[in-house]
Amino acid sequence: MTDLTLQGVRKEFDGVVAVKNIDLHIPDGAFVTVVGPSGCGKSTTLRLIAGLEQATDGMIQMGTQDVTGVEPKDRDVAMVFQNYALYPHMTARRNITFGMKAAGDFSDEEIERQVAEAAAVLDIDDLLDRKPGELSGGERQRVALGRALVRDPEVFLMDEPLSNLDAKLRIKMRAELAKLHSEFGTTTIYVTHDQTEALTLGDRVVVMNDGRIQQVDSPQRLYDFPKTRFVAEFIGDPAMNMLPVDIARNGTDYEAVGPTFRITLPEGDGLEAAAGGQAILGIRPESLSVADSADRSSFTAEVTVTEPLGDSLLLECRTGDQEFKLHAEPRTAVKPGDQVALTVDAERLHLFDSQTGNAIYHAAAAQSLEETDTVDSTI
């Protein structure tokens, strides 16, 4: 186990910049998930850490050792791939031991013992003499995990290891991965494009876009205090609604003024500077609700689509020329074309700069943006 530091890491492929100046510190024993859309540089970052790619610029440190130019085999990392990367002609046992034997650091008894241990943990004892072709996707991934486990590396690197599994198995394996990590406590970096995986598995989540880190935070803080519009829209499903508004001052209060609504914003940092200008108001679908009757704080919208999800009713609404989604109570009697009165949870509002997309205000008053910043730089 060790901690890991990336300093100003940059990677270019034939003039295309895949990773732009990444600074990241991953503490010893952490489970860090890296999430972002395709092509955001998350896999490249992982491959840079593994040593499968050489950084164009910057430094990668494991513990106190600079490993920037070090060969993958000398970094003491183990990697699990999306397609499992099992050798098809070898049995599961041979797949697991092949790397260990090559490294030559282990005696035969040690290998035997490690394999037995890993097999017991992963529940693959009975599968060890089968070849990958005779295993199901989930079993193959377990064998691939076993191969990584027996190496007892400083850092685990996982590149979308669950993407090839079906939804049910994915959830099961997700729980098992979390269990494995709490058992072994090895520093783990886990790349995924699936935000649910990222939020449920990671102690810390790194959100990347366009080769840059957008935010590093705990899952809940990432959800509650997105630093940029990108993070706000990427984390959460359905995505946060983004409505262009004017920020107006009304006595001592500040209001977000849209074409058809005025929403009072609880006092907080950033409002004073934003007043008089334009901004993007971010509201999560669950922070909007259908009101029984219209009052001063509500506004009306027209329902365009209803999607019953069972535990809630997803409504797509329109007010003026702005469209947004909200989670209503299940069995709410509305149908497309209805006019509904909506209220917002004033504690769950966000404002983003309309040009840069950076967050300028979060209504949840207890914590301020600065706190998010400090967490970001220490992780």
Add this chain to the structure above:
Amino acid sequence: MLGSLLTALTAAVERSQAAGRTTSERLRQLETEQLTLHVLAATVVFLIVLPVLIAALVSTKRAGIVTSIADLAPGGHALSNYRRALIGLEFWRYMLNSFVMSIAVVVGKLIVSLLAALVIVYYRFPYKNAVFLFILFTLLLPVPVRFVPLYRLTTELGMGNTFFAITVPYLASATTVFILRQHFLSIPASLVETAKVDGVGPLRFLWSVLVPMSRAVLVGVSVIMFVYTWNQYLWPLVIINAESLQVAQVGLSLLRGQASTGEVAWSMVMTGSILTLLPPLALLVLFRRQLLETFTIQQK
């Protein structure tokens, strides 16, 4: 002609596959189509094999001059002809030379090509594609074109008239490198990356992963290489003077020269031809499955 026939064949098969789904009329149509195809294919095969058949017939006769259809009846001298060619005229020696040469070339080529393909597919180095293109360019220079410089080089190295002269020049093969490269490219990159992370060295990876995963292709290219080497005529003829070192293809012409009366002993030549044909034929029959697999890879 063969190419266009093949295209027609595959087109017809596809058509019949597409058509043969429902009605019995379509089934009948399919049967007629398939029958026509089979007749066509059989005719082509017959035309191709005809010279070989004639050679086989002539090898059973005493004189071996064919002037009429009646001369094509099998003769009664098969056994004595083959014995005379193999033992009396020492054709076994040429065949053995060819065999040793072919095996040496196959093994050497495999080693060189495997290493070359390994480097080209799994390593990053500057101008990699240019290097690969350069290897492919050597296909533009077949062995006969290189005869003069090759002859000088071989003799100056003191390898003239030796076993090395008929093996070493064949060891580098662009075709084999190309086929192996195509095959390696079809193996997921994550396999080699796992190996790199786990500290498995390149040679161990080659031996323990790539070779077992490429078994069929390796057998396929080995057969191709064997037949190619077995059929070499011009270069051994040029570089080998000693009869005891000569190969089967050149040995055939020596069989003809054994005719003492000044007439060409055609039955002897045909006997030798059939003998020369047997090893490649046996290999093709034995390994036809792997060969087909290899050719499909080449088409990718």
